[in-house]
Amino acid sequence: MEQAFLRHHLRLSQRQLRMTFYFCAFFFLAFVLSDVAWLGYSGLTLMLFCARIGVVTCALFGLLAIRLRPNSVALTRAVATLVELAGTAVFLLIVAFRPSEFAGHAISMTIVIMVLYVYVPNRLLHAAAIALPATLVFVLMARHRQEIQALGLVTMGLLLLLANLLGYVTARRYQLLWREEFRTQTELKIQSLRDPLTGCFNRRHLHEQLMENEIMRAQRYRLSLAVIMCDLDHFKRVNDEYGHAAGDAVLQAFSRLLLAMTRENIDSVVRYGGEEFLLILPETGLDGATQLAERLRRRFEESTVRFEGHNLQATASFGVVTADFADGAQALRPEESSQYSLIAKADELLYAAKNGGRNQVRAQALS
Numbered sequence: 001m002e003q004a005f006l007r008h009h010l011r012l013s014q015r016q017l018r019m020t021f022y023f024c025a026f027f028f029l030a031f032v033l034s035d036v037a038w039l040g041y042s043g044l045t046l047m048l049f050c051a052r053i054g055v056v057t058c059a060l061f062g063l064l065a066i067r068l069r070p071n072s073v074a075l076t077r078a079v080a081t082l083v084e085l086a087g088t089a090v091f092l093l094i095v096a097f098r099p100s101e102f103a104g105h106a107i108s109m110t111i112v113i114m115v116l117y118v119y120v121p122n123r124l125l126h127a128a129a130i131a132l133p134a135t136l137v138f139v140l141m142a143r144h145r146q147e148i149q150a151l152g153l154v155t156m157g158l159l160l161l162l163a164n165l166l167g168y169v170t171a172r173r174y175q176l177l178w179r180e181e182f183r184t185q186t187e188l189k190i191q192s193l194r195d196p197l198t199g200c201f202n203r204r205h206l207h208e209q210l211m212e213n214e215i216m217r218a219q220r221y222r223l224s225l226a227v228i229m230c231d232l233d234h235f236k237r238v239n240d241e242y243g244h245a246a247g248d249a250v251l252q253a254f255s256r257l258l259l260a261m262t263r264e265n266i267d268s269v270v271r272y273g274g275e276e277f278l279l280i281l282p283e284t285g286l287d288g289a290t291q292l293a294e295r296l297r298r299r300f301e302e303s304t305v306r307f308e309g310h311n312l313q314a315t316a317s318f319g320v321v322t323a324d325f326a327d328g329a330q331a332l333r334p335e336e337s338s339q340y341s342l343i344a345k346a347d348e349l350l351y352a353a354k355n356g357g358r359n360q361v362r363a364q365a366l367s
Contacts, residue, residue: 005182006073013121014066014076020119021059021083028052028087038098048097051090059083080122081130088112088134095141102142106156109138110163117167124171131167135160195271197248198255206270206278211339214268214280215323222326226289228279229319229346230258230296233358235275238314246307250314251275253305261296278343286322290363293318297361319349320363342366 032049039045062079069075091112095105116131117124139157142148148156193205201210218225232254239247258269258277268280281289297318305312321342349362356362 003073004186005179007071008182009178010071010073010076014070016119016121017066017076017080018063020115020121021063024087024115025056025059028055035094035098038101044097048094051093055083055086055090058086077122077126080120081126084116084120084122084127084130088116088130092134092137092141095138099141099145102145102148105138106142106160109135109160113160113163114167117164117171118174124168124175127171128164128168131164135164198252198271200255200259200269200271200277203270203272206268206272207339210268210270211280211343214282215339215342218282218323218325223283224285224322224324224326225342226279226281226284226286226320226322227342227346228281228289228293228321229272229343229350230277230279230293230316231350231354232275233315233317233354235314238312242307242310242312246310246312247275249307250305250312253303254300254314254316257296257300257303261292261299278346284322285324286320286363286365289320289322290361293320293361293363297359301359315359317350317353317358318361319346319351319353320361321346321349322363322365324365 029052032045032052035045035048039048062083066072066076066079091108095102095109098105113131113135116127116134120127135157139153139160142156143153193201195202214225217223232250235247235250238250255269255271255277258279262269262279262281266282270278270280272278279292281292284292297316301313301315303313305314323342345364345366349364353360353362
């Protein structure tokens with residue numbers, strides 16, 4: 001779930017990173033004027049100007065790297081961390097060479113802390129690993145200034161510590177809210193695509209996206225595609241004799257078998273309606289699909305569903321149809337290769353199996 005969230009949130013994080021870098025780079029360079037005001041036109045001023053330019057250059061090269069590899073979460077985080085380190089180090093360098101204005105530097109340090117925690121999208125652990133040591137170094141530099149009294153130093157340290165705490169809590173709150181929003185969206189999406197009883201895809205998703213996408217992919221890459229329609233035999237008897245809860249248990253057991261014996265993230269299992277299920281098998285020919293259907297039929301026939309002290313047994317019938325879009329295969333007419341014609345043919349074969357005595361497989365390749 002965490003990796004899925006990071007990938008989902010990656011584009012937003014990169015946009016936020018760009019905006020923060022551009023905004024901070026502008027003001028980071030603009031404050032060269034304050035260097036000139038305090039230090040005059042000197043070699044030290046030139047050195048600080050070069051350091052500022054170095055940070056901005058680091059940020060720009062980091063954004064370029066992200067643009068070249070926009071799908072890398074690790075690179076985005078690495079760029080954020082590197083620029084945070086560079087910017088904080090140069091800020092402390094400026095403080096070291098302009099020690100006479102610690103009151104203004106303390107305000108700037110507070111802003112730096114908030115930017116590290118809240119405005120630069122990065123892991124909180126990384127932000128804290130930069131902000132806390134930077135705060136400690138800043139306080140030690142202030143202590144080195146003999147003009148600052150002990151009470152003022154303690155007050156400054158506590159206020160900066162409070163800034164760290166507030167920054168961490170605020171960033172943590174935002175991150176938790178974003179993750180909760182993503183979790184809710186993911187659950188709603190799953191509910192819109194999945195059947196709640198069996199966990200299989202639902203019929204709406206089948207017709208709106210799933211089947212059409214697989215047909216288009218098979219046509220584009222000249223692959224074979226198999227469709228298996230399966231139906232539990234005499235399912236009404238289970239409901240009538242043991243109740244609908246028992247029927248649900250049988251449906252769940254059958255769906256688990258289908259999901260377990262098909263290829264994860266390749267094949268698709270759909271609850272087509274009632275006790276009917278549909279399997280979509282990409283890159284599968286007639287022999288492979290028929291063998292799978294036969295294994296499923298045999299395994300389900302041999303299995304037992306335990307329900308409230310009863311051992312329930314059932315069988316299933318299967319209709320298998322395949323369409324071959326490979327080179328050398330006879331071209332299928334459009335009406336034969338549509339999702340509705342493939343499903344209708346699989347359904348026709350299923351009912352041929354039913355009429356032939358049930359608990360069997362009927363298969364045919366479209367040509």
